[in-house]
Amino acid sequence: MLDLGCGIGRHTFLFAKNGFSVDAFDLSEEGILKIKGIAESEKLSVITKLGNMRSLPYPDDSFECIIAYNVIYHTDEQGIKQTLNEIRRVLIHGGEAFITLNSQSNSAFTDPQNKHVSEHVLFKTNMPQENGIPHYYVQKKDIPELFSDFKMVQFYYKEEYWEAEYNNSHYYVLVSNSKKRDGGLAEEKIARSV
Numbered sequence: 001m002l003d004l005g006c007g008i009g010r011h012t013f014l015f016a017k018n019g020f021s022v023d024a025f026d027l028s029e030e031g032i033l034k035i036k037g038i039a040e041s042e043k044l045s046v047i048t049k050l051g052n053m054r055s056l057p058y059p060d061d062s063f064e065c066i067i068a069y070n071v072i073y074h075t076d077e078q079g080i081k082q083t084l085n086e087i088r089r090v091l092i093h094g095g096e097a098f099i100t101l102n103s104q105s106n107s108a109f110t111d112p113q114n115k116h117v118s119e120h121v122l123f124k125t126n127m128p129q130e131n132g133i134p135h136y137y138v139q140k141k142d143i144p145e146l147f148s149d150f151k152m153v154q155f156y157y158k159e160e161y162w163e164a165e166y167n168n169s170h171y172y173v174l175v176s177n178s179k180k181r182d183g184g185l186a187e188e189k190i191a192r193s194v
Contacts, residue, residue: 002063002090004053005071009035016044023047025056054082062090066097073102073136076121080136088149091177096153102137103157103169109137143171150175
């Protein structure tokens with residue numbers, strides 16, 4: 001499996017300790033080095049790689065499953081499309097990906113202090129740790145188009161409240177890579193040979 005945007009390894013270690021072979025991938029060298037050290041000391045089956053989610057350093061059909069929890073929305077319109085194309089490319093036929101997306105119901109999206117640069121993208125101005133990082137937000141109606149190259153297995157919406165005026169809302173999407181990249185020619189050949 002691929003833990004895409006693994007951070008410091010919360011999901012990496014959960015899956016590795018439960019028998020999965022995990023590739024931990026992130027843009028943060030600090031996080032990758034921490035995961036590598038823990039994996040080696042605990043003798044866990046974890047491979048670490050550093051890079052950008054828009055261009056994953058893996059061959060086609062590398063993973064049976066991918067988790068991208070609170071990750072792929074840290075980009076713009078072009079970046080989200082490139083990242084979803086990369087997820088589809090490295091996911092085997094029939095493999096599944098669990099992905100979270102920001103909802104436009106999120107209070108950060110409606111906060112007038114944040115700098116909106118497009119219909120879906122903003123920069124948070126009141127969070128110094130996220131300075132300069134784009135955030136992509138969707139509505140429910142956007143999800144079918146974003147995932148048109150996948151088979152939708154399940155998605156749900158969740159709001160979390162910490163303060164009276166602050167909410168954090170996400171879509172949780174489970175998709176399958178059930179569409180052939182070759183336009184279905186392999187399935188057609190199999191059908192003819194039977």
